[in-house]
Amino acid sequence: xxxxxxxxxxxxxxxxxxxxxxxxxxxxxxxxxxxxxxxxxxxxxxxxxxxxxxxxxxxxxxxxxxxxxxxxxxxxxxxxxxxxxxxxxxxxxxxxxxxxxxxxxxxxxxxxxxxxxxxxxxxxxxxxxxxxxxxxxxxxxxxxxxxxxxxxx
DNA sequence: GCCAACGTTGGC
DNA sequence: GCCAACGTTGGC
Numbered sequence: 001x002x003x004x005x006x007x008x009x010x011x012x013x014x015x016x017x018x019x020x021x022x023x024x025x026x027x028x029x030x031x032x033x034x035x036x037x038x039x040x041x042x043x044x045x046x047x048x049x050x051x052x053x054x055x056x057x058x059x060x061x062x063x064x065x066x067x068x069x070x071x072x073x074x075x076x077x078x079x080x081x082x083x084x085x086x087x088x089x090x091x092x093x094x095x096x097x098x099x100x101x102x103x104x105x106x107x108x109x110x111x112x113x114x115x116x117x118x119x120x121x122x123x124x125x126x127x128x129x130x131x132x133x134x135x136x137x138x139x140x141x142x143x144x145x146x147x148x149x150x151x152x153x
Numbered sequence: 154g155c156c157a158a159c160g161t162t163g164g165c
Numbered sequence: 166g167c168c169a170a171c172g173t174t175g176g177c
Contacts, residue, residue, distance in 0.1 A: 055175075112176080129158075129176085130176095132175070
């Protein structure tokens with residue numbers, strides 16, 4: 001069992017969109033970064049990930065569960081999709097996505113400010129300056145630590 | 154709005 | 166294969 005973090009701009013696809021989605025499940029498509037893609041390929045059903053809003057009010061607002069392991073991101077084949085990439089084809093898919101389902105919405109979101117006050121999280125990928133990875137692994141220690149804060153509130 | 158960090162592109 | 170230029174991300 002591994003832990004992850006999914007970043008998203010709330011006005012693009014936020015927790016409200018996920019809540020409204022069928023079965024509160026969505027495909028995590030549109031990732032066009034090799035490192036992030038490789039992390040998605042490593043995900044297993046049942047793995048958990050934080051749902052993070054970037055932007056004006058950065059915060060972790062919940063937890064999602066991987067419910068479908070990596071499969072080709074067909075949006076990359078659609079010329080009219082904003083994430084179209086001619087290098088990817090149905091025969092040789094380059095980009096992949098997973099399906100995630102809302103597992104838990106925190107009663108109170110954990111703001112980045114709140115998280116950065118925690119020394120124990122200083123070496124977390126998310127908290128590193130200049131970290132732009134939209135899909136990233138989270139250690140069990142960091143995951144548990146953050147869950148403890150979230151549930152304690 | 155600013156700017157640092159990072160990934161990608163393309164000339165050589 | 167190097168690296169400068171450029172575009173994007175994302176916190177502040």
